[in-house]
Amino acid sequence: MTPGALDGLRVVELGEFISAPYAGRLLAGLGADVVKVEPPEGDRARRHGPFLRDEPHPERSGLFLLLNAGKRGVVLDLEAAAGRERLGRLLESADCLVESLEIEALERWGLTAEETRRRWPRLVHVSITTFGRSGPYSRFRGQGLQASAAGAASITIGAPGRPPLPLPASQPDYQGGVNGAIGALLALFARRRNGQGQHVDVASADVVAFYGGITSVMYTAHGLPWTREGHRAAKSGGYYPYTILPCKDGYICMITRSGHPWKKFVEAMGSPEWSRDPRYQDRARIGREYPDEMDALLAPWLRERRAGEILAVCRQAGIPFSVVRDADDVAACPQLASRDFFVEIHHPAAGRLSYPGAPWKLSATPWRLLRPAPLLGEHTEEVFAA
Amino acid sequence: MSGLSPLDGIRVIDFGWVAVGPVLASLLADMGAEVIKVESSKRLDYCRLIPAPVLEGERQAEAFASRAEIIDTVPLFHNYNRGKKSVTVDLRHPGAPALLKRLVATADVVVENFSPRVLREIGLDWEALRTVKPDLVMISCSAAGQTGPWSDLKTFAPSLSSLAGLESLVGYPGERVLGMLAFGYADPSNAHHGALAVLAALWHRERTGQGQYIDMSQLEATVGLAGESLMDYFMNGRVAGPEGSRHRSMAPHANYPCRGEDQWVAIAVEDDAAWVRLVEAIGGPAWAREERFATLAGRQAHLEELDRRLAEWTRERAAWEATERLQQAAVAAFPVYGLEDEKGDPHFRARGLLAWPSHPRIGTMEVYAHPIKLSATPGAVRGTAPALGEHTDEVLGELLGLSPEELAQLRSGGVLA
Numbered sequence: 001m002t003p004g005a006l007d008g009l010r011v012v013e014l015g016e017f018i019s020a021p022y023a024g025r026l027l028a029g030l031g032a033d034v035v036k037v038e039p040p041e042g043d044r045a046r047r048h049g050p051f052l053r054d055e056p057h058p059e060r061s062g063l064f065l066l067l068n069a070g071k072r073g074v075v076l077d078l079e080a081a082a083g084r085e086r087l088g089r090l091l092e093s094a095d096c097l098v099e100s101l102e103i104e105a106l107e108r109w110g111l112t113a114e115e116t117r118r119r120w121p122r123l124v125h126v127s128i129t130t131f132g133r134s135g136p137y138s139r140f141r142g143q144g145l146q147a148s149a150a151g152a153a154s155i156t157i158g159a160p161g162r163p164p165l166p167l168p169a170s171q172p173d174y175q176g177g178v179n180g181a182i183g184a185l186l187a188l189f190a191r192r193r194n195g196q197g198q199h200v201d202v203a204s205a206d207v208v209a210f211y212g213g214i215t216s217v218m219y220t221a222h223g224l225p226w227t228r229e230g231h232r233a234a235k236s237g238g239y240y241p242y243t244i245l246p247c248k249d250g251y252i253c254m255i256t257r258s259g260h261p262w263k264k265f266v267e268a269m270g271s272p273e274w275s276r277d278p279r280y281q282d283r284a285r286i287g288r289e290y291p292d293e294m295d296a297l298l299a300p301w302l303r304e305r306r307a308g309e310i311l312a313v314c315r316q317a318g319i320p321f322s323v324v325r326d327a328d329d330v331a332a333c334p335q336l337a338s339r340d341f342f343v344e345i346h347h348p349a350a351g352r353l354s355y356p357g358a359p360w361k362l363s364a365t366p367w368r369l370l371r372p373a374p375l376l377g378e379h380t381e382e383v384f385a386a
Numbered sequence: 387m388s389g390l391s392p393l394d395g396i397r398v399i400d401f402g403w404v405a406v407g408p409v410l411a412s413l414l415a416d417m418g419a420e421v422i423k424v425e426s427s428k429r430l431d432y433c434r435l436i437p438a439p440v441l442e443g444e445r446q447a448e449a450f451a452s453r454a455e456i457i458d459t460v461p462l463f464h465n466y467n468r469g470k471k472s473v474t475v476d477l478r479h480p481g482a483p484a485l486l487k488r489l490v491a492t493a494d495v496v497v498e499n500f501s502p503r504v505l506r507e508i509g510l511d512w513e514a515l516r517t518v519k520p521d522l523v524m525i526s527c528s529a530a531g532q533t534g535p536w537s538d539l540k541t542f543a544p545s546l547s548s549l550a551g552l553e554s555l556v557g558y559p560g561e562r563v564l565g566m567l568a569f570g571y572a573d574p575s576n577a578h579h580g581a582l583a584v585l586a587a588l589w590h591r592e593r594t595g596q597g598q599y600i601d602m603s604q605l606e607a608t609v610g611l612a613g614e615s616l617m618d619y620f621m622n623g624r625v626a627g628p629e630g631s632r633h634r635s636m637a638p639h640a641n642y643p644c645r646g647e648d649q650w651v652a653i654a655v656e657d658d659a660a661w662v663r664l665v666e667a668i669g670g671p672a673w674a675r676e677e678r679f680a681t682l683a684g685r686q687a688h689l690e691e692l693d694r695r696l697a698e699w700t701r702e703r704a705a706w707e708a709t710e711r712l713q714q715a716a717v718a719a720f721p722v723y724g725l726e727d728e729k730g731d732p733h734f735r736a737r738g739l740l741a742w743p744s745h746p747r748i749g750t751m752e753v754y755a756h757p758i759k760l761s762a763t764p765g766a767v768r769g770t771a772p773a774l775g776e777h778t779d780e781v782l783g784e785l786l787g788l789s790p791e792e793l794a795q796l797r798s799g800g801v802l803a
Contacts, residue, residue: 003594005586030586044656048635050618062617063634113761130718132759135736140713142654145631145639146720149652152728154641156568157556163641164650164722166631167566168555174611178578183758185585186392186417190763192592193390198762206757209728209739211574213754214409216725217461218436219568226568226725233544233568244544244553244565251563253548257432315539322545324563327619327626330551330609338534341606354620359607360583361531363512364598365590 004031005365009188012037012090013071014111015100016044018144018170019128019204021067022177023098027184028070029358029367035090035383036071039078042376043068052350058376059349065373066355069345073374074383078109086384091116096124096184100176103129103139113199123197124187128180130172132203144204147172151208152216152226159230167208175211176204224288236287240294244324250307251324259283261319268313269301347372391418392763396588397493399424399486400470401510403431405543405570406527406604407499408466409577414495414584415469416756416765422493422781423470424486426477427774427803433463434774458773464751468743469768473782474775474802481801483509485786487518492785494591495584496524501540502532512599521597523587527580531603541604543570550608555615557628564628575611576604637685638664638692641722642700644708650722651700651708658682660717667715668699741767748773778802 009032013024021036021043028034036043045067046058058064074090076083087109091097097116099106106112113133116125127133130142131150140146148154148166158165166172183200191197216226224235232243241254241262256262262283266275274280274297286294302310307323314321323329331354336342343357350372358367396419400411403425415421425431434457457463473489475482487510490496496515498505505511505526512524526532529546530539544567547553552571557564583600591597609616614634615626633639633654641650655661658681665674673695678684685692700708705721712719721727728734737759744750751770758765782788788796796802 003590005590008593026582030583044635050614050621050624050634052621054622060621062621063614066613066617131733132737134759135733137733140720141660141716141718142720143636143639143656143718145633145636145641145652145654146718149641149650149720149722150728150731150734152723152725153566153569153571154650154652154722155724157566158558158564162558163631163643165556165558165564165566166641166652167569167571168552168629169612169614170633171552171571171611175575175578178575178582179758182413182578182582182585183760185582185589186758186765187760187763188589189392189585189592190390190760194762196762198760201759201761202757203737203759206734206737206739206759209734210754210757211571212569213725213728213739214462214465214574215568215570217465220725221436221461228568231562231564231567237568242544242567244548244563244567246562251548251554253545253553253565255542255545255567257542318540320540320542320545322541322548324548324554324565325551326554327551327612327615327624330549330612330616331619333549335530335534335536335539335605336609339531339603339606341603341609350621353617356610356613356616357606359579359602359610360525361601361603362583362587362598363600364596365587 003365004368005362006030006032009033009096010094011035011096011098012094013098015098015128017048018045018067018173019176019180020098020100021045022174023126023128023180023184024071025067025069026178026181026359029369031365031368034071036068036073036374037087038073038075038376040075046376057349065347065350065353068373069355070369070371071374072379072383073377074380075377084109090383091120091123094123095188096126098126098128098180098184100128103133117197117199121197122191122195124184124191124200125197126180126184126200126202128176128202128204130204132206133201142205144170144172147204147208150205151212153208153212156212156226156228156234158228160228164228172204172208175207176202179207232291236291238287239283240287240291242287243291243295245295245298245302247302247310248304248306252302252307252310252321253324254321256320264317265314265319265321268317345372349375390763391765392760393417393419396420396495398422398495398497399490399493401496401498401500401505403499404433405466405573406576406580407497409574410527410580410584411470411497412466412468413578413581413756415768418765421470422777423467423472423772424475425472425774426474428476428478430457431463433466434460436460436462458748461751464771465753467771468753470772471777471781472772472775473778476800476803477508479801481796481799485796485801486510487515488786490515490522491518493519494523494588496522499527502526502528502537516597521591521595523584523591523597525580525584525600525602527576527602527604530605532601543572546604547572547608550605551612551615552608555626555629557630559628559630559632561628572604572608576607579607635682637682637689638696640693642697644700644703644705646704649705651705652720652722653696653712654718656718661685663715664712664717667712667717743767743769745770
């Protein structure tokens with residue numbers, strides 16, 4: 001068997017839903033031995049779905065199956081002393097704890113960063129929460145929705161005058177996860193030098209604020225507002241187009257910063273009459289002052305054409321526009337197929353299903369998830385037999 | 387030794403340009419790596435020109451001449467490239483590959499996000515670079531990967547996340563797709579996913595002495611984040627449309643209007659116990675105590691009414707007032723922040739969201755600090771972004787032992803440009 005990059009690393013994952021489990025998924029795919037600790041009622045993601053045939057079942061939640069493949073799973077009741085003792089035994093030999101628990105639970109169970117440092121000085125303790133373990137809101141409750149709100153993402157999504165929308169599909173939780181995994185490895189590098197574990201504190205609100213923040217300066221430097229403008233970036237991000245427009249059977253995402261692709265696109269449309277009007281030649285003015293007019297001029301051409309046709313035209317002419325794909329288009333993507341992106345996994349309760357695969361192709365230590373998501377408590381005996 | 391940064395002693399050659407490569411490498415810089423950005427005045431990283439219209443081909447040389455003051459002062463460029471050194475080499479000059487191979491031979495990591503053909507054409511791809519540095523870790527993070535029919539794909543963050551199936555989820559339910567265009571979600575996400583792969587490969591190298599090549603497709607790393615809707619498709623054949631703020635396992639879960647213009651509070655109830663706490667926090671009105679709202683299924687079935695009723699309560703209050711009332715009852719709530727709210731917020735300040743590195747020529751620059759907080763060996767913003775070519779002589783002199791005469795010769799020959 002080919003080696004994994006993180007072979008030999010032992011990770012204990014103590015967290016529900018997406019953030020800590022996504023960190024665990026990434027570390028497991030890279031080769032770490034990840035033991036997922038669930039409460040007796042199971043990870044919340046088991047109750048989230050989507051469910052096979054829409055029938056709620058704790059072993060058939062798509063989100064759970066996806067995020068937890070490649071891990072072993074144990075059940076521990078941490079409200080009971082015996083459960084905490086077993087967790088202690090696991091942490092004794094672990095390199096890393098990844099948790100996303102409420103601070104009150106950590107305090108109750110003797111698992112605050114101060115306590116884990118005292119009891120297991122070599123352990124890297126990673127917390128992934130919405131607001132982090134320090135600062136005025138460290139005891140706030142939060143979900144991805146609040147991270148999206150606090151990090152000034154939601155304010156940029158949706159239509160003016162209507163409610164702002166969050167980043168879709170719990171994205172802040174995924175980003176908490178990947179940054180938690182990065183923090184775990186950074187702390188392990190530090191441990192190689194000094195022999196000491198440490199606490200890694202990742203707040204998904206910080207991550208969202210950072211992700212949006214580094215981009216927002218492009219808007220503020222232009223004097224453009226950081227706000228929502230429906231189907232386009234506010235003031236077109238400075239230059240038309242920066243938008244999603246409907247076509248015959250879907251939507252096209254049209255963005256270009258330089259003028260060249262836009263010129264080519266107008267040519268591909270047959271250089272219509274309006275393209276010779278000076279009013280429609282200054283992309284900065286169009287984008288900031290009358291983008292709706294331009295949208296309306298493009299609409300007839302777009303509505304007559306399918307997304308696939310438009311994409312072909314754009315790829316031919318080197319125009320970096322793309323199509324807004326739904327799940328079925330993504331599943332049928334020729335590029336993803338040519339790279340064997342989707343993988344099939346057989347799960348005893350959910351059967352054989354396709355899953356999104358590796359985020360990267362590593363030449364010497366390929367991504368691998370050796371097993372399907374654990375049944376609730378599937379490996380409790382195996383893990384604690386030794 | 388505590389106090390050392392996690393990546394002290396690691397040297398990175400950063401061929402990255404625009405967003406994903408540069409942000410990936412800047413995270414490594416914050417964490418202690420020495421990052422050498424290889425760039426060229428012949429083909430500027432266009433983030434150096436962002437406040438001005440971006441120009442094409444030969445007009446860029448003009449732009450460079452007339453915008454000499456701009457190129458070192460663009461805030462976006464500083465956010466993406468802080469803490470690095472800059473070496474200017476014209477990649478297309480015939481003398482460049484040999485020089486850059488010598489530079490790579492001194493390094494641990496190479497980062498690049500060009501179209502796949504670019505480094506291949508000039509003989510600086512993985513196959514070439516591994517011969518000068520056998521245990522090199524190299525990451526290429528192109529839009530769609532190094533192989534396949536779309537390997538030449540060019541994208542911006544939202545056009546990439548459109549292809550990945552994320553943008554189609556953004557909009558009000560039952561209405562047209564809007565997308566999340568300004569936020570540029572896919573870029574920092576891909577940068578950080580790439581950084582994780584680099585760290586894993588470095589970990590493997592430390593243990594085994596073996597380097598490796600990471601072929602990252604931004605498309606693949608982003609499709610993984612849309613996995614929930616893909617699983618629904620694979621399991622049930624369902625194709626999801628815009629989800630608004632709806633959530634499969636939380637209700638309420640939305641941004642509710644508050645007193646004042648464009649003021650909102652984000653409220654999420656993760657289980658039935660949290661619902662009971664919310665009902666109490668809003669004063670236990672009769673509607674909320676109805677049995678049909680007691681369970682998640684009931685709240686989902688009556689979501690429109692639930693949202694309308696809850697909005698009646700929030701509308702009477704400032705966003706912070708609603709937040710405090712709900713948080714006191716352990717209900718997830720927070721105001722929908724604008725940029726100024728966020729930057730001035732005491733929590734974000736306390737956690738070091740912003741940093742203000744300074745530079746003798748460039749002055750003080752406000753940048754966002756990386757979001758990974760390590761207790762014993764914290765990273766830090768090491769400085770502003772470099773001026774174009776600021777470290778060319780220093781780096782090539784110190785690392786490759788080039789004399790001032792040799793440097794002058796390379797410069798007049800057009801290699802260093």
